[in-house]
Amino acid sequence: MTLITFALLLKAACYTVAISGVSIVIGFLIGMGVAAARLSTSRWIAIPAHAFVSFFRGVPLLVQLLLIYNLLPFLGINVPSVVAAVVGLSLCTAAYQAENLRGGFASVPRGLIEAADMTGLSPFQQLVRIRAPIAFRLTLPSLVNEAILILKASSLVSVVGVIELTRMAQDLDTSLYKPIQLYATAGFLYFLINRCLAFAGASAERRFSWGRA
Amino acid sequence: MRFDYALVASKIPEIFHALGVTLFVWIVGLVGATMLGFLVAVARRFGPRWLDLALGAYVELFRGTPFLIQLFLLYFGGPYVGLSLDPIPAGLLGLSVYGAAYFSEIFRAGFEAVPSGHVEAGECVGLTRAQIVRRILLPEMTMLVFPACVNMAVVLLKETAVMSVITVPELTLTISAIGTEFYAFVESLFLLALFYWGLVEICGWLGRLAEARLSRFRFAAA
Numbered sequence: 001m002t003l004i005t006f007a008l009l010l011k012a013a014c015y016t017v018a019i020s021g022v023s024i025v026i027g028f029l030i031g032m033g034v035a036a037a038r039l040s041t042s043r044w045i046a047i048p049a050h051a052f053v054s055f056f057r058g059v060p061l062l063v064q065l066l067l068i069y070n071l072l073p074f075l076g077i078n079v080p081s082v083v084a085a086v087v088g089l090s091l092c093t094a095a096y097q098a099e100n101l102r103g104g105f106a107s108v109p110r111g112l113i114e115a116a117d118m119t120g121l122s123p124f125q126q127l128v129r130i131r132a133p134i135a136f137r138l139t140l141p142s143l144v145n146e147a148i149l150i151l152k153a154s155s156l157v158s159v160v161g162v163i164e165l166t167r168m169a170q171d172l173d174t175s176l177y178k179p180i181q182l183y184a185t186a187g188f189l190y191f192l193i194n195r196c197l198a199f200a201g202a203s204a205e206r207r208f209s210w211g212r213a
Numbered sequence: 214m215r216f217d218y219a220l221v222a223s224k225i226p227e228i229f230h231a232l233g234v235t236l237f238v239w240i241v242g243l244v245g246a247t248m249l250g251f252l253v254a255v256a257r258r259f260g261p262r263w264l265d266l267a268l269g270a271y272v273e274l275f276r277g278t279p280f281l282i283q284l285f286l287l288y289f290g291g292p293y294v295g296l297s298l299d300p301i302p303a304g305l306l307g308l309s310v311y312g313a314a315y316f317s318e319i320f321r322a323g324f325e326a327v328p329s330g331h332v333e334a335g336e337c338v339g340l341t342r343a344q345i346v347r348r349i350l351l352p353e354m355t356m357l358v359f360p361a362c363v364n365m366a367v368v369l370l371k372e373t374a375v376m377s378v379i380t381v382p383e384l385t386l387t388i389s390a391i392g393t394e395f396y397a398f399v400e401s402l403f404l405l406a407l408f409y410w411g412l413v414e415i416c417g418w419l420g421r422l423a424e425a426r427l428s429r430f431r432f433a434a435a
Contacts, residue, residue: 154279187286
């Protein structure tokens, strides 16, 4: 493998990281909304949120990506394929992150909320000072896990024509005929990024574990 | 949008055949992944240290790389090292090896979660090592890992869609081909999504049913 080939793969790996990173952040924001909707006492809000989570967790990401890639132009929205890819990844991860967040908020100890009530914190103060920080700390491990899953899942974006790491290896293979070297290198790059993510996640968990009983 | 029911009807046998292929690769791959994963977990727990390290590297590598890359390596790289496989065997092998990495971790955690007091109690009443494994370790572990296994089965069902990329004639490949033929991408992809959604919901429902039945035996593990 020449240096040029490796440089091309490395550049594509950066693109993969960018796509996954943007999707994780957008997915987290949507996921917060969906989790709040699922915890709502109104059935008209909770049931659609439940259907959203069920659909995006029950359909393969590849099918979601193909659907969104074809649906957007069908609705008259013409966007580059990378936008369709990010929309697909974001919606999928939003469903998973919504479930994680819901679990996190549900696991905030009841006694802490009662103690906050006793000391006279308003519901908003309770959310900002007690419930959200604890729920965030509880969901941090699954957030890191989700980031790793999305990084791997972003390889499917190659199917809708986004030139990220997997697609780059494929394209290089059609001219170089060296599938083993190319795909092994791509796989190794994915592995390396995942190790970095896991390491960063472990440090973040230590960083945020202050005051833990 | 015009909808020609006769055309759609002519494709029904093809769709059912593809559904059969999806179910076949899923179930055979699932059985392969479970058995292989169990062997890996047993070898890591009871085998020598070098085997544990080697299998640990395998688990980390296969959990840290995308399934698509693994399939490409197997399907396009395999012929260069004398492993020429047709799409379906390649997909089955790929799914088994990929799933086994996850299953081995589930079983490993399961072994560790069986309370050591139960094993010691078995030793005290004079059970042999084989009896302890068969009567205590395996039944308790099965109970503990069952929900995680159902979850993994659903993950693998969804991963079978990726096999369409190496031309396994399963649901995704077949229904998108029909969509291309009729120039009805959105409709066919919605149908495809509904198929998977239905399959996943049925799988989850069966899993909960089986869990409820299994929990009748849950007197000791609690």
